[in-house]
Amino acid sequence: MYRSVRKLNQPLPARIQADVEERLKEIAGHLVTIEGDVAGMNRYRYPLICLEEFVEAVSFSHYLQHQKLITPSETQEALPAQITLTPSDYVFGIFDLTGEMMRFATAATALSGSMPGLSTESFHNRTILTDMQEISSLLQIxxxxxxxxxxxxxxxxIMIEQVRKVERLGYGITVRGNERPKGWMPDMNESGGGDGDPEDVSMD
Incomplete structure (x- = not known):
């Protein structure tokens, strides 16, 4: 997706939108099999990590198209099953959203030479970086x-470190942009270290 979508506030390409709709059908098919098991108070007996992943996915799609953070009610409406999303499902999914935003910012900036975002009279220089900083501030309080x-x-x-990586990316473009070759991609692991995806925090 990162090479197919380079700008915010635009509809997803038809091929990607079709893939999203197909994945939602698959998700619905899986979730419907557990609706009865997690109804009512039973919903709070088991942590459903898959719902955090769902929130991460739909919030990223929503952000790409609208450059806005999806609300809990909008996320619930997007869930293709009669299962209640808990506050932790939503919040932990938004935590993981920042990782997708970081990767998109990295790829889009390398391809375009500028930080993706919206610049109008109402939202001057509102970039994906400023959005990440706002989300980070909200989640920290x-x-x-x-x-x-x-x-x-x-x-x-993990979220704070992801924001810092995009801040360093912004520095590289603003201060040292002329020194970077076209298509330059920063090393997102230059200060994080370790193997694997740091977003995969187990609830077990």
């Missing part, structure tokens, strides 16, 4: 929700 002790803190630390 948000009351801790759900999950085992330490999960919220770990996800918050």
């Amino acid at each position: 948000c009351p801790t929700v759900g999950g085992k002790p330490g999960i919220y803190s770990k996800k918050s630390s």
